[in-house]
Amino acid sequence: xDTFIFVxxxxxxxxxxxxMLSSGLTLIFSLMGVLNFAHASFxxxxxxxxxxxxxxxxxxxxxxxxxxxxxxxxxxxxRFGLRVVHKHGHVAELLFTFGLAYLIExxxxxxxxxxxxxxxxxxxxxxxxxxxxxxxYSAYRAFMLLIAVAMFVAVLLLLKxxxxxxxxxxALSHPDVLWAMGHNVPRLFMLVFGGGVALxxxxxxxxxxYLVTEPGMxxxxxxxxxVIVVFGGLGSLLGAFLASLIIGIAQTxxxxxxxxxxxxxxxxxxxxxxxxxxxxEIWTIAPSNLAPVFPYLLLVIxxxxxxxxxxxxxxx
Amino acid sequence: MSILSINGLHKNFGAAKIIQGIDLNIEEGEFHAVIxxxxxxxxxxxNLISGQFSPSAGEVTLHGQRISGLRxxxxxxxxxxxxxxxxxxxxxxxxxxxxxxxxxxSSGVGYCFWRRAxxxxxxxxxxxxxxxxIGLTARGTDMAGNLSYAEQRALEVGMTIAGGASVLLFxxxxxxxxxxxxxTFATFLKKIAEGRTVMMVEHDMNVVxxxxxxxxxLVYGQIIATGKPEDIRADPAVREAYLGADA
Amino acid sequence: xxRTLIILAALVALGAALTLxxxxxxxxxxxxxxxxxxxxxxxxxxxxxxxxxxxxxxGHAVYLGAGVFSSLYLxxxxxxxxxxxxxxxxxxxxxxxxxxxxxxLGLVSVRRAGVIFAxxxxxxxxxxxxxxxxxxxxxxxxxxVSTDRMVDFSLTGLGYGRPxxxxxxxxxxxxxxxxxxxxxxxxxxxxxxxxxxxxxxRVEYLGYAPYWIRYIQFCIAGTFAGLxxxxxxxxxxxxxxxxxxxxxxxxxxxxxxxxxxTYVLGPVVGALMVTLLEINLSRLTEAWLFYYGLLFIAIILxxxxxxxxxxxxxxxxxxxxxxxxxVTTLARWVPVxxxxxxxxxxxxxxxxxxxxxxxxxxxxxxxxxxxSAQNWAPxxxxxxxxxxxxxxxxxxxxNAAPRRPQTGDAS
Numbered sequence: 016x017d018t019f020i021f022v023x024x025x026x027x028x029x030x031x032x033x034x035m036l037s038s039g040l041t042l043i044f045s046l047m048g049v050l051n052f053a054h055a056s057f058x059x060x061x062x063x064x065x066x067x068x069x070x071x072x073x074x075x076x077x078x079x080x081x082x083x084x085x086x087x088x089x090x091x092x093x094r095f096g097l098r099v100v101h102k103h104g105h106v107a108e109l110l111f112t113f114g115l116a117y118l119i120e121x122x123x124x125x126x127x128x129x130x131x132x133x134x135x136x137x138x139x140x141x142x143x144x145x146x147x148x149x150x151x152y153s154a155y156r157a158f159m160l161l162i163a164v165a166m167f168v169a170v171l172l173l174l175k176x177x178x179x180x181x182x183x184x185x186a187l188s189h190p191d192v193l194w195a196m197g198h199n200v201p202r203l204f205m206l207v208f209g210g211g212v213a214l215x216x217x218x219x220x221x222x223x224x225y226l227v228t229e230p231g232m233x234x235x236x237x238x239x240x241x242v243i244v245v246f247g248g249l250g251s252l253l254g255a256f257l258a259s260l261i262i263g264i265a266q267t268x269x270x271x272x273x274x275x276x277x278x279x280x281x282x283x284x285x286x287x288x289x290x291x292x293x294x295x296e297i298w299t300i301a302p303s304n305l306a307p308v309f310p311y312l313l314l315v316i317x318x319x320x321x322x323x324x325x326x327x328x329x330x331x
Numbered sequence: 332m333s334i335l336s337i338n339g340l341h342k343n344f345g346a347a348k349i350i351q352g353i354d355l356n357i358e359e360g361e362f363h364a365v366i367x368x369x370x371x372x373x374x375x376x377x378n379l380i381s382g383q384f385s386p387s388a389g390e391v392t393l394h395g396q397r398i399s400g401l402r403x404x405x406x407x408x409x410x411x412x413x414x415x416x417x418x419x420x421x422x423x424x425x426x427x428x429x430x431x432x433x434x435x436x437s438s439g440v441g442y443c444f445w446r447r448a449x450x451x452x453x454x455x456x457x458x459x460x461x462x463x464x465i466g467l468t469a470r471g472t473d474m475a476g477n478l479s480y481a482e483q484r485a486l487e488v489g490m491t492i493a494g495g496a497s498v499l500l501f502x503x504x505x506x507x508x509x510x511x512x513x514x515t516f517a518t519f520l521k522k523i524a525e526g527r528t529v530m531m532v533e534h535d536m537n538v539v540x541x542x543x544x545x546x547x548x549l550v551y552g553q554i555i556a557t558g559k560p561e562d563i564r565a566d567p568a569v570r571e572a573y574l575g576a577d578a
Numbered sequence: 579x580x581r582t583l584i585i586l587a588a589l590v591a592l593g594a595a596l597t598l599x600x601x602x603x604x605x606x607x608x609x610x611x612x613x614x615x616x617x618x619x620x621x622x623x624x625x626x627x628x629x630x631x632x633x634x635x636x637g638h639a640v641y642l643g644a645g646v647f648s649s650l651y652l653x654x655x656x657x658x659x660x661x662x663x664x665x666x667x668x669x670x671x672x673x674x675x676x677x678x679x680x681x682x683l684g685l686v687s688v689r690r691a692g693v694i695f696a697x698x699x700x701x702x703x704x705x706x707x708x709x710x711x712x713x714x715x716x717x718x719x720x721x722x723v724s725t726d727r728m729v730d731f732s733l734t735g736l737g738y739g740r741p742x743x744x745x746x747x748x749x750x751x752x753x754x755x756x757x758x759x760x761x762x763x764x765x766x767x768x769x770x771x772x773x774x775x776x777x778x779x780r781v782e783y784l785g786y787a788p789y790w791i792r793y794i795q796f797c798i799a800g801t802f803a804g805l806x807x808x809x810x811x812x813x814x815x816x817x818x819x820x821x822x823x824x825x826x827x828x829x830x831x832x833x834x835x836x837x838x839x840t841y842v843l844g845p846v847v848g849a850l851m852v853t854l855l856e857i858n859l860s861r862l863t864e865a866w867l868f869y870y871g872l873l874f875i876a877i878i879l880x881x882x883x884x885x886x887x888x889x890x891x892x893x894x895x896x897x898x899x900x901x902x903x904x905v906t907t908l909a910r911w912v913p914v915x916x917x918x919x920x921x922x923x924x925x926x927x928x929x930x931x932x933x934x935x936x937x938x939x940x941x942x943x944x945x946x947x948x949x950s951a952q953n954w955a956p957x958x959x960x961x962x963x964x965x966x967x968x969x970x971x972x973x974x975x976x977n978a979a980p981r982r983p984q985t986g987d988a989s
Contacts, residue, residue: 050693096879103882106634109696110835111878113636117828118871125868125926128933234824238704245697293716300712308708314701318694319686381783407785419783421776423840424769432773435766436785442794444767451766494785 021152022267028156030263031163032225035218036236037243037255038170039211045250046183046207048105049097052112054215055237056119061085061216062223062232063127066134074137078220085216090209097208098201116233124230131229159221166217183207242310246317248324257325262310269306275299334359334528335380335411335498340389340399342372342379342552349375351552352389357498362529364539367549368572373532374416376549377502380530381413382406393498408436412496416503416532418483420490422476426467429475429486430458433493457493465489465519481512485519492523499524501531505538517541540564548572584843595749608741610857615745615752616809617833617853621845622759623802624830629839630763631795632775633688634696636827637703641800643710643822644679645672645807647717650725650817657729664733669751669808676804680797688792691778703824710819722818725811738812748809755802756846762798763842771795832874838884847886865930872922910974917967920945924960 040054064084065077092115100111136155143151174180182203226232243262247254277298280286305312317324333356342350349372357363365373378384380391382403391399398406421429431454440451449455462468465485470478475486484504491499504520505513517538520531524542533539539546540560547557548569556566563569595611620642627633649672655661656668663671687698710717717723728739736743762768770791773781778788811817820826829852837848855873859866881888896904924944931942931951941948949956 050697096875099879100882105692106632107878107882109634109693110831111875113828113831114871114874114878117832118868118875121865121868121871124934125865125929126933238700241697241700245694249693294713295715296713304712308705308712311701311704311708315686315698315705318698318701402787403782404785404787407783413783415780419777419780421773421780423776424772428769428772432769432781433784435770440766442767442770442786442790444762444765444794444798446766447761447764448766448769449764454766490780490784 018271022271023264024152025156026264026267027260028160028163028263029267030260031160031167032218032222033239033243033263034256034259035163035166036215036240037247037259038167038252039214040240041244041247041250041252041255042183043208043211044244047097047204049108049112050241050244050249051208051211052109052237053115053119054112054212055233055235055240056116057085057089057212057215058219058222058236059123059228059230059233060088060119061219062134062228063123063132063219064216065220065223066127066132066228069134069137074139078217081220082213082216085219086209086213089212090205093205093208098204116237120230120233123233127230129230131227134224134228136224155225159225162217162221166214170214179203179206239310242314245314246310246324251324254325262313266306266309269302269309272302275301333357334394335530336392336395337380338390338392340376340379340391341387342375342384343387349552350379350386353549353552353554355547355554355557357528357530359497359528360526362524362542362544363531364543364546365530365532365549366534366536366539366546371549372552373549374502377413377500377530377532381411381500407494407496410495410497411500412491412494412498413500414487414491414502414504416506418480418487420475420483420486423474425472425474426478426486427458427462427471430461430489430493431455433490434458434461437494461489461493481508481516484508484516488520488523492527496527498528498530501529501533503532503534505533505535513538588843592753605741608745610853612741612745612748612813614850614853615748616806616813617830617849618846619752619755619809620803620806620830621834621837621849622756623799623806624834625839625842625845626759626762626771626795626799626802628831628834629841629844630768630775631771631792632691633699633792633796634692634831635699635799636696636824636831637699637706638799638803638830639822639824639826640683640703640706641676641680641803642807642810642826642830643706643817643819644675644800645669645804646811646817646821647723647807648672648675648804649808649811650723650815653725653727653729653811653815656731657726662731664731665727665729665738665812666733666747668812669805672808672811673801673805676807677797677801679804680800684793684796684800688789688796691774691788691792700824703822703827707819707823710822717819720818722816724816727812727815744813748813751805751809755805756843759798759802760842767791767794832870836874836877836884838886840883841886841890844884844886847889848884851885863927863930864934865926868926914967914970914974917963917970919967921960921963921965921967924956924963928956928960 036054036058040051043049043051043054061081064081065074068077068080096111096115097108100107136153140153140155140158142154144154144157145152174184223232239262243258244255246262247256247258275298280298335357337353337355340350340353341348353376365376367373375384379386379399382398382401382405385400389399390397393406393409393411396409398409398411401409421432424432431448434454434457435448435451438452438454438457440446440448440454443451459468459471462471465488467478467482467485467489470482475483478486488501488504491501501520505516508516513535520529520538521542523529531539531542543560545558546560546563547554548563548566549555550572555572556563556569558566595615620638623641624635624638627635627638649668652661652663652668652671653665656663656665683702687695687702711719727744728737730737732738738744738747763771770781770786773784774788774791781788781791807821810821833848833852834845835848836852837846838844841847852870855870856866859869863869877884883890899907927942927944928949928951932938935942938951941950943949944956951957
């Protein structure tokens with residue numbers, strides 16, 4: 016039972032990390048109609064920037080500066096890249112962000128090399144907070160959760176209390192309204208894109224040292240993000256939140272399960288057939304093997320059954 | 332028997348009741364105009380007839396067969412074709428190709444992928460004839476997206492009539508045109524309508540009263556009057572609800 | 579007139595490709611030509627989805643993979659005498675495998691176009707890769723599945739042991755496939771696919787179901803991807819799960835887009851260019867993938883109709899500008915491209931040398947000059963060139979903006 020709670024807490028943490036990414040992605044998509052393929056690349060940049068900054072000064076310097084840097088970079092890319100391809104339609108925009116993801120990955124390899132970089136948890140947070148039935152719970156995890164919740168509250172306040180936030184909200188429910196209201200839409204786009212990727216950058220800062228900071232981290236994270244925003248319903252922040260938690264917890268849970276089909280057969284009193292020939296692995300695959308695939312399976316099934324996602328109102 | 336018949340039609344979007352019980356019969360060969368203030372539900376009515384939406388209650392029949400609930404392409408195959416308020420053409424294809432695509436189903440080529448389009452039946456000849464009819468022969472090889480506004484409207488109508496549908500729905504065919512263009516276009520529509528049944532939503536009263544055999548007035552999702560143009564002009568309820576300011 | 583020119587060019591290329599092996603071309607050239615033919619077929623099949631029907635797929639390599647693995651097993655079965663099929667007909671098997679898989683997965687893929695289709699294709703691709711990893715008994719794990727194409731059962735009597743012989747076989751199938759796909763684009767279905775790409779709603783009001791048009795096109799694309807996979811299997815006789823991975827799908831997407839998706843033969847140009855670029859660039863520099871990505875972004879930003887679009891527009895643009903206009907344009911843009919390009923290369927190579935080379939203290943050769951990455955001078959040179967180039971670019975844009983309407987891609 017204790018292990019189960021431990022796994023649940025870890026899943027929650029992972030889910031919150033996912034939400035830091037998927038919230039920005041959803042906002043950008045709702046507002047601009049662009050599914051930002053490079054979103055996870057900004058997460059990766061956040062981690063690498065934080066690594067670089069923490070090697071100059073301290074982790075705390077990176078925590079503050081890295082998301083800002085990522086945000087500024089994102090705003091510049093929106094201004095000089097996305098805005099240019101906007102007139103060629105959504106497919107061109109998607110392709111642009113796809114090319115961007117490709118380029119950022121190569122850029123990271125170019126500057127920091129192919130191997131993982133030693134981006135470490137700050138010493139001040141590197142201790143055991145509490146121990147439950149022999150399993151340590153580190154202070155850094157608590158810190159991550161704190162940052163994620165703080166960010167969640169901050170975004171909520173921003174959306175509810177500020178003018179920009181109200182405009183964004185209006186655009187979420189009625190995408191055409193903004194243009195009619197005559198606001199400075201291009202600047203709003205730039206702000207939201209910059210802000211969204213800055214959130215991803217922040218996730219990279221606190222996630223990069225918890226997981227691994229390496230050139231493949233963006234691609235690994237990227238496709239899961241799409242699953243989340245589509246699963247939650249394109250354009251729904253609450254949907255993205257639920258989907259992040261569900262996928263985070265489900266994936267973490269699955270990793271711990273290693274009952275195979277032949278175990279199951281044995282438990283039911285039978286004997287698994289002799290494992291030879293093609294597809295013989297089917298008897299020895301456990302849920303833990305399937306954990307990485309699970310989100311995609313969910314995505315495909317969902318898109319067949321309910322293309323608008325959990326809480327989405329728009330079809331595409 | 333009426334060629335197009337609308338019985339007890341309702342449409343709600345959530346709590347909003349856009350169409351609240353419409354009964355209307357369109358006779359064969361008739362030119363029927365639907366007028367009404369903005370937000371009366373005219374476009375929704377067209378979307379319900381042509382299959383974009385399915386009704387919340389009631390039904391539409393074409394040639395006596397129920398068509399509500401069918402997909403737009405199924406309704407189109409049964410002989411009902413519509414134009415759009417905003418030109419709805421294939422912008423990246425030339426005028427000739429636009430018309431050819433519009434002609435394909437009625438030429439019986441289906442989803443054919445074993446014959447060249449140019450060799451399939453008499454599509455090319457028909458496309459040229461149609462291009463003549465709508466006066467776009469000179470622009471045949473130009474991209475549809477590069478045509479002038481009035482030319483795009485003509486192409487829109489051309490694509491609507493291409494399939495040889497017996498019933499045509501025109502959604503504000505002269506929207507956005509200047510005075511001179513409207514006049515020319517009204518003559519064009521009159522010619523097109525010969526031998527066909529037409530239902531038209533239109534804001535320009537000159538066009539409506541010069542073309543329509545009968546007029547229906549739609550206000551808040553209900554038809555408050557249907558009749559000959561002179562009757563509609565004289566109807567006190569219509570004058571109050573709609574023509575009030577002008578008359 | 580235009581069509582005649584295209585056919586003529588195609589025939590010339592075909593003739594050249596056919597005769598080259600007998601002009602004593604080396605093994606390297608033959609292997610390269612074979613690779614080109616496979617890539618051209620694959621890219622053409624990709625564009626049946628993207629360019630013709632407007633379906634942006636991130637998982638087209640899945641159907642290539644279906645062709646590859648089915649053919650590897652088929653060739654082995656022929657060799658063992660289990661199947662009586664001449665080796666030349668193996669691509670039909672690959673095409674059938676691609677078709678079958680596309681016919682199944684297409685049912686769930688093409689309900690929507692646009693972003694949703696793209697996401698489903700990505701999800702299916704990830705699933706396919708994961709499945710391939712989970713079943714080494716079928717996909718051979720890391721070392722992959724291999725076969726031997728010398729099965730002693732052919733129509734022509736050739737043994738297909740030599741690269742020249744297999745090249746001829748691949749070439750014939752590639753030419754047939756490309757011709758078939760060009761033909762398909764001219765059929766009613768092909769025209770309707772363009773219509774669905776531009777405006778699916780209108781198509782529905784013309785008596786057609788956009789779903790079916792997308793579905794049939796998707797199956798056709800899968801069929802030819804499977805055929806390309808078969809050619810791959812015949813050529814290399816070995817493959818592992820990476821052939822159906824995201825990387826392969828991304829590659830064909832980039833190649834097709836670079837070539838120009840709005841032209842029927844654009845993917846041919848793209849596949850040729852990318853394959854040649856890959857080979858030449860990867861010999862010149864270790865950072866070639868980065869340059870490749872830059873080129874892709876540049877094309878999306880400045881020439882959305884691809885290299886073919888530039889080639890088609892260039893003569894007209896030159897004619898309109900005249901000699902003096904051409905000189906002015908060149909004088910204006912060559913320095914920009916030179917400075918930005920040169921600066922980028924210098925900085926990229928320095929970065930790469932510092933972070934990825936065996937010994938960063940060793941000097942590297944940049945533009946035929948030995949340079950030490952430990953000095954500041956080359957870094958500053960690169961940065962200054964970049965800034966100057968970008969400044970000139972902004973200046974040119976401002977000057978040129980009022981005179982150029984929307985079609986400024988070619989200049």
